[in-house]
Amino acid sequence: GDGLKLGLGTEATPEQVKGWNIDVRPDGKDAPVGQGDAMEGEEVYLEQCAHCHGEFAEGAGRYPVLMGGEGSLAGPNPVKTPGSYWPHASTLYDYIYRAMPFGNAQSLTPDQTYALTAFILWVNNVVEDDFVVSNETIGSIEMPNADGFIEDPRPDAQPEVVCMKDCDVPTEIVGRAAQIDVTPEDGGGVAVD
Template sequence: MCSRNILSVGLTVILSLGVGNLWAGETIDRQERTHRYGIGQAATDQELQAWNIDVAPTGEGLPPGQGTVQEGATLFAARCAACHGATGQEGPMDRLVGGAGTLGSQQPIKTIGSYWPYATTLYDYIHRAMPFSAPQSLSPDEVYSVVAWLLHQNGIINKDLVLNAQSLPAITMPNRHGFVQDPRPDVPKP
């Protein structure tokens, strides 16, 4: 609310000073510093619920529900293995399992276990974009289960951990601290 008030005060000041070109009785500031146009409409709860699907590392956005490694194994075989291989390593698409300790080698293997910094990202991505041929078709319980199986295959959780909105964000991924800020320009001038 605060910013809206500041904007309207700013607009009043500009209008009263008559800054800019007067046209059809209104001042338009092309620099867009202060103007509100009164365009658009309030979003409905329905619109928000349908699209607000992102899941943050804090767990914000995770839905109710739960999944297990065992259920995930069945689901992965049925819905994922055709592209990612029976154990998540064979492809033909992205390898999901293994690769620990390879990131600094000449042949790095970037997988969920070796590379991904946040477990919550698995839920977000699998729900929004997988399976490739039918994205957003898995139920929350199914997504939790596939995530559980993938984390277990990578040796990150034991086979009995039930994943839900509380347990998933509590998981620390092996490469959690493997990322650095962009240091460019980084190449010395010739």
């Protein structure tokens, strides 16, 4: 700060910050005191999560799958789950507490959230069933795909020259959306203009 303040806003009390400071970082920073293991997590999970994400976290309907997918990322059908894709365990805690169960956010206790994190890590074979996830341990869990991320190299896919005339490009039609037929029926149609 440069000392030139506008004098607006009110100092946030520690209590106020505590109520809203719900994020948890990969290194465990700001993780609230608490703990839980997969078996405790399973109990909460079956009650509050399974009807959307499946009893084994395998997903239901179009709801997200929360397990499996290992080794699939480079294949023809990548399945991105906490186990196969997520680089940090903290993201589970952070996200579950702020957003789940869907429609009843910020309703879980820290213990429940640690336990759910443990449960999802367990069904993904990341931790043993007796591993205790807590504010102490959450910052040091190794995730399978921790090394799976790279820096953004864009802009990429750039042409060598911007061709304007008689460009050598393929112009055969190899796919047609009308045949795929997944466009909503009321697609806007044509109107006056």
